Amino acid sequence: NAGVTQTPKFRVLKTGQSMTLLCAQDMNHEYMYWYRQDPGMGLRLIHYSVGEGTTAKGEVPDGYNVSRLKKQNFLLGLESAAPSQTSVYFCASSWAGAVVGNEQFFGPGTRLTVL
Amino acid sequence: DAKTTQPNSMESNEEEPVHLPCNHSTISGTDYIHWYRQLPSQGPEYVIHGLTSNVNNRMASLAIAEDRKSSTLILHRATLRDAAVYYCMLINAGNMLTFGGGTRLMVKP
Numbered sequence: 531n532a533g534v535t536q537t538p539k540f541r542v543l544k545t546g547q548s549m550t551l552l553c554a555q556d557m558n559h560e561y562m563y564w565y566r567q568d569p570g571m572g573l574r575l576i577h578y579s580v581g582e583g584t585t586a587k588g589e590v591p592d593g594y595n596v597s598r599l600k601k602q603n604f605l606l607g608l609e610s611a612a613p614s615q616t617s618v619y620f621c622a623s624s625w626a627g628a629v630v631g632n633e634q635f636f637g638p639g640t641r642l643t644v645l
Numbered sequence: 646d647a648k649t650t651q652p653n654s655m656e657s658n659e660e661e662p663v664h665l666p667c668n669h670s671t672i673s674g675t676d677y678i679h680w681y682r683q684l685p686s687q688g689p690e691y692v693i694h695g696l697t698s699n700v701n702n703r704m705a706s707l708a709i710a711e712d713r714k715s716s717t718l719i720l721h722r723a724t725l726r727d728a729a730v731y732y733c734m735l736i737n738a739g740n741m742l743t744f745g746g747g748t749r750l751m752v753k754p
Contacts, residue, residue: 534688563741572732572744573689588741620688634681634742636688 531556534637536621542643543611551606551640553621561624562604563588563634564596566617573620579604580627611644618642649733654749657723665718665748667733672713676735679742680707680718684729689744692718692731728752 537552553562560581565573565588575588579598593615595607604623608615618641622634650668657663669678680692693700693707695716700707706719720727732747 565744572746573742574744575741578741589743622688633691633694634689636690639686639688 534621534623534635536637536640538640540641544645545612547611548609551619553604553637554602555623557623559623559625563622564606565620567620568617613644616642616644649735649745651733651748656751656753659725659752659754660722663720663723665731668715669735670714672735676737678716679734679736680731682729682731723752725752725754
């Protein structure tokens with residue numbers, strides 16, 4: 531199993547450009563998450579999904595949109611990139627919610643720079 | 646939301662045990678204690694979790710205080726590959742993982 535994969539690994543954008551980050555998991559997990567991590571800080575939750583066709587806002591959702599059209603994929607979109615969105619983006623998935631102790635599996639991250 | 650407090654950094658010698666503390670004095674009765682770690686340039690990885698009783702797995706042990714207001718992650722023999730940032734988090738029904746600053750563990754050969 532590949533686990534959680536993210537595409538692309540690196541990207542440089544100009545302010546105002548748009549892009550989509552792709553996350554794919556092959557573990558048949560119901561839950562998927564997008565986080566961002568700024569230098570020297572912990573991860574912050576952007577959006578999450580508890581199943582195909584559902585999405586919900588996390589701690590820092592502004593400036594991002596997401597879609598979960600297929601169970602195995604979770605897309606994160608930036609419609610008009612801003613320098614404040616320069617960060618490392620991590621995707622994760624889990625079988626169920628954290629309350630039942632199910633671990634989250636993380637992807638390797640996408641390093642995004644917005645000039 | 647219940648919060649956790651961890652030291653910013655700790656040092657350990659290779660092959661010695663490491664005790665990473667976490668204070669969570671406002672923990673509620675249904676909060677689970679989760680530990681994740683993040684190796685350099687990688688995504689976080691799950692380490693261990695518990696509710697009331699001490700827990701052991703292949704990676705580590707989790708010792709939970711009787712009043713649940715603190716817990717300790719125990720690495721029985723630190724290796725250089727254990728150098729990472731360790732995050733302690735409290736999770737309740739409907740909540741998501743909330744990563745604080747964590748503890749940066751440095752392992753000296």
